[in-house]
Amino acid sequence: MVKPAGAEQVLRLEKVCKAYNIGQPAEIEVLHDIDMTLDRGQFMALTGPSGSGKSTLLNLIGLLDRPTSGRLFIKGEETGRLGDTEITRLRAHTVGFIFQDHHLISAFTALENVMMPLLLDRGFPSAAAETRARDLLQRVGLAAVAGNLATNMSGGQQQRVAIARALAMNPDLVLADEPTGNLDTKSADGVFELMRDVNRDSGTTFLMVTHNLDLARRCDGIIDVVDGRIVG
Amino acid sequence: MTPWLPFEWIAAIRFLREGRMQTMFIITGIAIGVGVIVFMSGLLSSLQTSLIKRVLTSQPQIQLLPPDQIARPLRGGRPGEIEDPTIQRPSQRVVSIDQWRKIRDHMLAMSEITNVSPTMAGSALAVRGDASRAITLSGVEPATYFNIVRVPDYITAGFARLASDDIIIGIELAKDLGAVVGDRLNVKAAAGVPVVLTITGLVDFGNKGANARIAYVALRTAQSLLGVTGGVTTIDMTVRDIYAADTIAQRIQAADRVQADSWIVTNAQLFTAIKAQGSSNLVIRVFVGLSVAFGIAAVLVVSVIQRSKDIGILRAMGASSGQVLRVFLLQGGLLGFVGSLVGSALGAGGLAIWHASVRAADGKEIFPLLFEPSLFVSTAALATLTGLLAATAPALRAARLDPVEAIRG
Ligand SMILES: Nc1ncnc2c1ncn2[C@@H]1O[C@H](COP(=O)(O)OP(=O)(O)OP(=O)(O)O)[C@@H](O)[C@H]1O
Numbered sequence: 001m002v003k004p005a006g007a008e009q010v011l012r013l014e015k016v017c018k019a020y021n022i023g024q025p026a027e028i029e030v031l032h033d034i035d036m037t038l039d040r041g042q043f044m045a046l047t048g049p050s051g052s053g054k055s056t057l058l059n060l061i062g063l064l065d066r067p068t069s070g071r072l073f074i075k076g077e078e079t080g081r082l083g084d085t086e087i088t089r090l091r092a093h094t095v096g097f098i099f100q101d102h103h104l105i106s107a108f109t110a111l112e113n114v115m116m117p118l119l120l121d122r123g124f125p126s127a128a129a130e131t132r133a134r135d136l137l138q139r140v141g142l143a144a145v146a147g148n149l150a151t152n153m154s155g156g157q158q159q160r161v162a163i164a165r166a167l168a169m170n171p172d173l174v175l176a177d178e179p180t181g182n183l184d185t186k187s188a189d190g191v192f193e194l195m196r197d198v199n200r201d202s203g204t205t206f207l208m209v210t211h212n213l214d215l216a217r218r219c220d221g222i223i224d225v226v227d228g229r230i231v232g
Numbered sequence: 233m234t235p236w237l238p239f240e241w242i243a244a245i246r247f248l249r250e251g252r253m254q255t256m257f258i259i260t261g262i263a264i265g266v267g268v269i270v271f272m273s274g275l276l277s278s279l280q281t282s283l284i285k286r287v288l289t290s291q292p293q294i295q296l297l298p299p300d301q302i303a304r305p306l307r308g309g310r311p312g313e314i315e316d317p318t319i320q321r322p323s324q325r326v327v328s329i330d331q332w333r334k335i336r337d338h339m340l341a342m343s344e345i346t347n348v349s350p351t352m353a354g355s356a357l358a359v360r361g362d363a364s365r366a367i368t369l370s371g372v373e374p375a376t377y378f379n380i381v382r383v384p385d386y387i388t389a390g391f392a393r394l395a396s397d398d399i400i401i402g403i404e405l406a407k408d409l410g411a412v413v414g415d416r417l418n419v420k421a422a423a424g425v426p427v428v429l430t431i432t433g434l435v436d437f438g439n440k441g442a443n444a445r446i447a448y449v450a451l452r453t454a455q456s457l458l459g460v461t462g463g464v465t466t467i468d469m470t471v472r473d474i475y476a477a478d479t480i481a482q483r484i485q486a487a488d489r490v491q492a493d494s495w496i497v498t499n500a501q502l503f504t505a506i507k508a509q510g511s512s513n514l515v516i517r518v519f520v521g522l523s524v525a526f527g528i529a530a531v532l533v534v535s536v537i538q539r540s541k542d543i544g545i546l547r548a549m550g551a552s553s554g555q556v557l558r559v560f561l562l563q564g565g566l567l568g569f570v571g572s573l574v575g576s577a578l579g580a581g582g583l584a585i586w587h588a589s590v591r592a593a594d595g596k597e598i599f600p601l602l603f604e605p606s607l608f609v610s611t612a613a614l615a616t617l618t619g620l621l622a623a624t625a626p627a628l629r630a631a632r633l634d635p636v637e638a639i640r641g
């Protein structure tokens with residue numbers, strides 16, 4: 001595991017647990033006492049069998065969900081105390097998401113999808129946001145299809161747009177949940193290399209869930225989750 | 233993206249445009265509902281306006297009579313239809329108002345009253361050659377009376393001149409007597425002196441019964457014909473605020489020794505009809521509004537379900553639940569607004585077609601159509617509000633969607 005000395009901690013989890021259906025007969029704890037850290041600039045793989053809790057963990061880290069117990073720090077700030085509005089803001093400014101099935105909004109073009117986080121943040125579209133979105137599309141090699149609707153692009157192209165979108169707010173941390181899961185080997189490789197390039201060029205921290213051990217080995221390190229516990 | 237539109241508007245418009253079929257169908261549904269409301273309300277308010285206008289220009293708004301003489305408007309067979317534009321008492325008992333000059337001066341001094349005119353009314357017989365007809369004679373002072381009952385507006389032949397030996401008669405009466413403008417008529421009453429009068433004009437109050445009996449002469453002529461020199465049977469008036477007529481009438485009755493009838497009381501049936509129409513129109517509006525609201529809500533509920541992934545990803549990208557709420561509220565408001573514009577056009581078109589195709593027997597319009605801008609503005613505002621309200625439940629549902637669940641799908 002490459003860990004530059006004295007690197008800033010982007011993320012820290014202390015004894016984080018997550019249970020579902022609390023207080024009901026079907027109550028189930030899916031994450032148990034998770035401790036982990038991510039330093040700025042790391043590109044980590046999150047692996048484990050299906051149902052082991054990888055997506056659940058990613059959603060907690062991405063502030064889409066709250067832990068049942070334990071503490072979660074983003075850039076040193078404890079997030080348990082924050083209200084919903086602050087959580088939403090913090091999420092918008094520090095976390096970018098990439099999902100397995102891209103989740104582009106089909107009513108908008110590729111360019112507009114990339115602009116969306118900026119639009120949501122400012123409330124209004126701006127020329128600056130459009131310029132940034134064009135640059136990002138250029139960065140992921142899709143300047144030519146900027147005006148296409150999501151439905152008029154290949155799976156690999158859509159996932160590249162999703163990467164550009166995740167980078168729109170220049171986040172500290174990008175969370176990718178099986179970003180290559182739906183792609184053929186060649187496209188998967190391209191998408192992975194793109195993320196790796198972004199990580200190298202701009203120092204953005206990545207946490208990528210993957211079942212692809214070949215890709216996992218090409219990351220800075222592997223966090224393996226089994227039955228809701230980190231095993232290595 | 234339109235630079236001056238906020239995110240909520242952009243997203244609402246895009247979502248509506250993307251769901252083209254749903255949007256088209258619901259807008260059509262709203263438009264039909266709004267069209268029905270516009271059509272009905274437009275028709276009704278035009279009808280009521282023309283009815284009230286007719287009543288107000290063919291009857292005094294307040295009429296003073298000798299006390300304890302109950303006058304009733306003559307009515308035709310159909311409800312709400314006034315057969316006789318002026319209210320008359322039986323001719324055999326011509327009773328003059330006591331000290332009517334004093335009362336008239338008193339009325340002239342009241343600021344709420346705009347016109348005052350003494351009138352001598354009674355029954356008489358009009359004879360021309362072999363033909364004779366019973367007539368309802370009204371002796372008036374044209375200078376003041378024509379401001380109260382707009383006889384000149386209803387003249388169809390000749391003109392509204394009433395010198396001492398002139399007479400204006402209804403068109404049916406003229407037909408019955410075979411008389412035209414310029415002809416002479418013998419007029420006599422039970423008491424008084426018979427006279428020969430020249431027809432100067434024919435009036436048409438749009439009512440066969442009235443047109444067959446009505447006859448206007450100068451006040452002095454009527455007084456001598458009916459044998460009540462210097463007397464008047466009614467004092468006719470108009471008021472500044474037509475809807476205050478009844479309160480004013482009650483005040484006069486309390487103060488002076490006269491009976492005072494307002495147009496509101498003498499046309500009670502008309503008002504009942506107008507009220508009944510108004511309330512049935514309101515009921516229809518409410519139910520059409522409800523069905524429009526449920527239609528909008530149904531479409532938006534489906535849309536929220538269809539877009540739950542979009543909503544989830546928007547939340548993940550930093551959209552607040554308030555932003556999501558507003559996107560769906562706006563869709564409801566936009567649907568209501570656009571639907572009301574289309575519906576207003578439909579309703580107005582329907583009114584125009586109705587007006588052009590439905591005509592009286594003589595091909596004239598039944599009543600003039602009023603296109604009140606306020607009807608369209610209020611309908612659009614109401615439809616927009618209905619859309620917003622209908623969108624509340626789906627929008628709240630969208631806003632409360634758990635992003636994790638939404639993204640998992
Ligand atoms: N809302 C929920 N209510 C109850 N149980 C849930 C809920 N969400 C997830 N779980 C359970 O939590 C466990 C972990 O789910 P999670 O989606 O995190 O697994 P995963 O590691 O991402 O699996 P996969 O590799 O298949 O994506 C599973 O057993 C799942 O059934």
Ligand SMILES: [Mg+2]
Nearest residue numbers: 054055056177
């Ligand atoms: Mg998963």
